[in-house]
Amino acid sequence: MYKKVLVTSLVSLGLLVGGPLSATAEEMPEGTIISAENLDKVIDMTFEGKRVGDMLPGKYEWMIRNHHLKIPVRHSEPVPMDPKYMEWTQKSKETVKFNPSDRTVSGWEAGMFFDPQDIKMDDPHAGDKLIWNLRGPTYGATMDLRHISWVFLDAHKGMERIQRWWAQRYYMEGRLDGGPISEGDGTILQKTVLVATYPQDIKGLGIFSIRYNDPTAQTPDDTWAYLKSVRRARRLTGNAWMDPIGGTVQLYDDWDIWDAVPTKYKSTTLIGRQWIFAIAHAPLMTVDLKYKNTIQEFPAVGMDIPPHFFPAPQVQWEPREVWVIEGIPPDEHPYSKKTVWMEVDYPRPYYGEALDQNGKFWKSFIFQNRRDVGDDGYLATMPVVGHIIDWKAEFSTTWSSNMKANPAGVEADDVTLKKLISIAR
């Protein structure tokens, strides 16, 4: 009898204690749309064995609860990098050296600077090493930001205006497109041309910049602006790397959420490794020119749904394991801190946040990424939509592009000041 009571009591106790545990263990079905309406219900569920609430980093939960962010969930899927990229990453192990005294690297030729599999949480230089990986050519030797547009989106009023640009970046080092690994005399890391094509008042306004292959980052970028209104190129400050792009809320330094080499920052620190919901399989069509100058032109952005600047309902998020890296920019930078959540297996940032100079939350960066096969067959994983949200202004400039890796026929001489002027005509 006592035994029966004891067993019954233990079972009851088990139900009491185990009840909530079994509830968290409940698997959230694929296709669930996480939103303010169901967040309390799903937050302790699991997805692919991980607790849903643990995969909402930074301000995710705040955006869901307070700003109508909705996250349609799909199962994760591996995204293998190009075999050449991975081979060179292995070769780099023998040649690349990290110098802790000045946080520079030497001996890199191509692939990742450091194999992420070798990065340990207790490595005091892990942050630097991971950001060095990000600053090599991560999605092809040449990036064509085809049809890129920044749409100015007010959280309350929706689309305000569109700026269309033409942009290409050409890496002079670490090229894996079948040609030479390195071009030129080795002094230049990459060259970038960015030219506005619409509307008329900024058409022809453009920038050409050269980033030097200086691991100390002491050599400032050389930057020229072409001002079509006076038909002349004008030299710009070497600190333009931390200026906004045109009138957008995006800095040049936010190009890939984080564009600067680590040594431009005062420090970069690896603060964690976690699983998050991220967009690794963005829609194949992100700029649909059939619907030019309407919100349908940008099918991956929910411009008709307040607050108008989040990913569209068709965009699916999936669990990705990421590094969490925190950077402290130089004092003159608009941000006092930037945090990036970046894929563990390769340098692909999914999400970022920035604090203003007073340490207050200012911006979030949600980047949509997808696979692209370059014209040379190169397997690239690249951002195609970037939601840069200024939360103080409740305003976003969200860019969308039919990005292309390694476009055929583009050579180093095609990304020059002369080319900028030619496009700006």
Add this chain to the structure above:
Amino acid sequence: MKKYNNNILKAAGFLLCFGGTVATSSVMAAESPACDTCSGGMFEDWDVRLSGYARTYFGLGLEDHAETPENDQFDFTMARGTLLLDWGLDTGWAFFKMINRYDRELETDYIDSIKNQTSLNPSGALLQGTAIRGQYLDQYNTDHLQEFFREYYVDFGLFDDKLTVRVGKQQLVWGESDFFQAMDLVHGFDYRWRLFFEDNQDWRKPLFLVNFNLDLYDELGGTLNFFVRPGLDRDDDVGSNFNIEGGRWIPHPYRGVDFTAFTQYNADHTDGSQDDPTFGVRWNSTIGSIGYSVAYLRTFNPAPIMNPAQGAGGGPSGTSALFGVTEQFSFGEVAQNPVLGDWIYPHINVFGVSANGYSATIDSTLSAEVAFIPNKPFNFGSLRSSLPGWSGVKTKDTLVTMFRIDKEFKLTKWLGTNRPSLSSVQLFDTWILDHNDSDEIVEFASFGAQKREHTAYLTIFSLLNFKRDTINPTFVVGTDLSNGGGFGIAAVEFVFGDDWRVKVEADLFWSDGDEKKTAGNGTGLTGPCTTCLNPLGTPENDASLFDWFADDNQLVLKITRQF
């Protein structure tokens, strides 16, 4: 007249070629690729693009002008409408460009007032029955095919694009300077409708050029730009227009005076013929991170020079003598206009060097430009007459120097700007190398202030951007360090969505009090005149650039609908 028709024919021929090329191409009919993966990016194959704007300008004078009997304060000085069409066609092998501009102005009360003045003063009297002058809207309105077809050219590459060629009517800009021109002398500027406040692409006068760019990056680390202007332009297209024909921007005290009533432009002068080719070559490269250019240019003197009429026996013409001119010498050849002379744009040679670079130490961009112009022409003499500078032309070796510092100020914390504010300080100096006071050189014929050995202008501007570049104030201040006076511009542009832009601007001048005054008696062309002012003003020896515009403070409203 023959020449005029020739120019129309030249333009028509070019247009026929342009249109014919387009019309006869079967590829033109092909659909534009709908595109995710198509090649190109900027222009897809056979992509035609059209953009442009419709714009209206209103200018409101803030001061009364002594030349007119009416009170001009708060009169509209400008009511202008502009339609601009910007066409681009990329065929893959060539790029065609065409910019059409159509301008139309209403005759404001102020224009009407100075027009009346023209009919009253001796210049108007002189013209009775001879020619129609003082029709000031003619210079503002689009009334010629070449004005409507403002630019048209084709770009193509040769030798695997190592040599790129641009053929047609275009703008070619060299040099580094803002506001003033050291090496930016390929073209003249039209200062008649807006002085120097607009984007200079809008008042630069395009020319027909054959323009080459040879890419020598691989061999020598730079590019070689060379061009020839074969001399196919209209006479009106060369040199700068200083509003000699009168209008709202002719310097004071000449509002209501049409100088073309007793002078004329002469683009056939031996030393400044439009028909003669002009040309230039520029090497552009870098040393380390310092950008530099070296250039040679043969072009027209940007400012018109008076080649005075001579009377019988080689002395002053009768009219000049009446105005107190005691000696006159022709420049090269005798002026065609027998009354007072010809305005000419003599050819000049310019040797220039420019450099730019960024200094991390002061976080600033530094730019410099030096242009040496041997034998640059200036008018001289007769300083105490009513026609100072009308004695003839002297040539002087001249060195033009510009030095500029650009710096971005991070004002967000204090002003709430959305990005760093570009500010710039520029010093621009013109140095007459063998200057001598006895030469009696003047800045511009009709004003008696002697040109100093150095004429230096200091300009400062700052651009601010608020609310993601939707509110953009601009502040410009410039001063003449040598002669006094200056100008200030305070403007703000508002951006409304993709389509609408509104700009409000205050243009302010100050002088050191040396303005040339209107004269109260009618000594001049028709003898004593009690009912009109002497159009040439009171003789003086002091009025310099900013004295000329001392009473020209104005407000301008510019509304643009772009597409």
